[in-house]
Amino acid sequence: MARVLGALPLLAFVALAFGIPAIAMVAGAFTVEGAPGLGNLALTTQGGYLLALGNSVKLSAVVAVLGAVLGTFLAQAVVTSRSRALREAVLTASGVLANFGGVPLAFFWVATLGNAGVISGLFGLPSGTLFTFWGLVLVYLYFSVPLMVLVIAPALDGLRPQWREAAANNGATSWQYWRYVALPVLTPGLLGGVVLLFGSAFAAYATASAMGAGTVLPLVTLKIAAALSGDVQTGFENVGLALSLDMVLVAALVMAVYLPLQRRSTRWLQ
């Protein structure tokens, strides 16, 4: 027992700071007016809550797929470029922007394409352009594309030129090379990237909240916040906890796909 003494503080801390809230969340989700029940979870699969859950999944899925495709193109453009400076600059900027979500991102876009934004003023865009589904996609891509670049660049680097040459020597066209050689090698990395992007867009709250997206596009994170603060109706806190449980289930599913994929894709990086 003495041998694991050094690990005890961490284990105790996680049990306290993570375990207790987790238990409180699950217990709350299954408590209806003081008695155990499934009422809250049933509520989250109806009406406005289901709509919010659907919106979140749809938004995250669109952002994940678009972000993955655009990020891969950008990464390939940078990786195949012979300019070291360009490569360094794009990768560093990706590192910054991938971590740059949240409140400032929301205000950058509001200042750009919001109702009083600089670009919307320049082109006379109708008010509310930013506050739509696709407006939110545009905003979320700002941190998703850089994240994809970071995830996929090492995998693209791992595509050896010899493979392309070997394919060409055997008479393969460029299309055949991508279809039968490069894409299969990249698949775990690409899928892992999609899943990671989905997870990060799904969990995002600050950006949507600061933009005030709740009225045009209710998202599950915004619903949870509203239920917690008792904005809507008191007594709905437990529904917020049930929604949280739904989110954790989706996120757990995402991670269950991501972690094995990540392990597979690292095989090609050696």
Add this chain to the structure above:
Amino acid sequence: MTALAPVAPVPESAPAASRRRDRPRLWRGVVLALAALYFLVPLAASFWYTVHNQSTGLSLSPYAELWTAEGFLTSLLLSLVLALATIVLVLLLTLPAMITVRLAAPRLRPVMEVICTLPLVVPPITLVAGVSRSLQVGGDVLAPTPFWGTLIAIQNQDFPLVLVFVYVVLVLPFVYRSLDAGLRTMDVRTLVEAARNLGASWPHVMFRVIVPNLRSALASASFLTLALVLGEYTVASILGYQPFAVWIVTISGSKGQLSVAASVLSLLLTWLLLLTISGGSRDRSA
């Protein structure tokens, strides 16, 4: 990727060398130009938004106004203090645990890995939902006991320890990965045994042998934590505290220009912090 091929057809007769050079140039230029447009326009537009005003024309005054704005310094200070406390606590918890696991209990390693990955599965908003419920219930349950004072103390408005606890949980996966990568590059067991055989005490081993070898991993873990805590909004706003990110939202209602100026400042800060990390990690790989 398959769509790349038809972008720029190349005559079959072109020599191999020039084919390699010419074909990618067009699509690569288009991709890079579009990316530059998408990523730079909001930055430029936001900056323009802060310095240009219909009535007064161009002026940098919002940036000067920031420093005297009510709550700016307090909230920024709060964020910095929270970040420092989070860094200290997370390193004090993880480093001894990871070294112990490596030296004495390798069988615990999968357990550690799972524990330190779990927070990734829990979006911050759901974690804070659980935390706020725990604080509520804890308040009722602990009211007659001496622990009630502790519960109130960790929710102190001037220095909410409860935020530090939640942030430690949220950054745990990133810190774990960073330290794990650092520990992989050294032979912990040999170093520790050599130092112990030469009569070094445990604190000496920790601070004079392990920590110096881990310097860049520790630095990158710390800077990442700093960046994440400085930008954190979800947890703090739901629990009702006002660090920097929450302050930006609070003033956005009355002073739009100021909130955008604060956002620009916060991007610059993030940029600086992460540049420092990437400098540090380059040292490590060298």
